[in-house]
């Protein structure tokens with residue numbers, strides 16, 4: 570019997586492989602727009618990061634998002650991505666204060 574495969578992706582920050590659903594996708598679309606993709610279905614090159622503030626911040630600090638997307642991402646866009654991505658973190662006690 571074939572084992573049902575759960576799609577796995579690697580966090581660009583901590584390099585841990587996790588189920589897709591446990592990660593946040595950031596996509597660089599052919600239109601040139603870079604954004605958080607909660608559906609995971611937008612066209613374009615994507616990178617994944619854990620739903621964790623620490624991983625998101627580390628990914629930004631180390632330029633892992635830009636590198637993973639293989640395209641230049643402006644500081645403004647990065648700031649917006651971080652704000653968006655933080656809405657999807659699940660390990661934060663201070664969420665929704």
Ligand SMILES: [Zn+2]
Nearest residue numbers: 580583619624
């Ligand atoms: Zn991670």
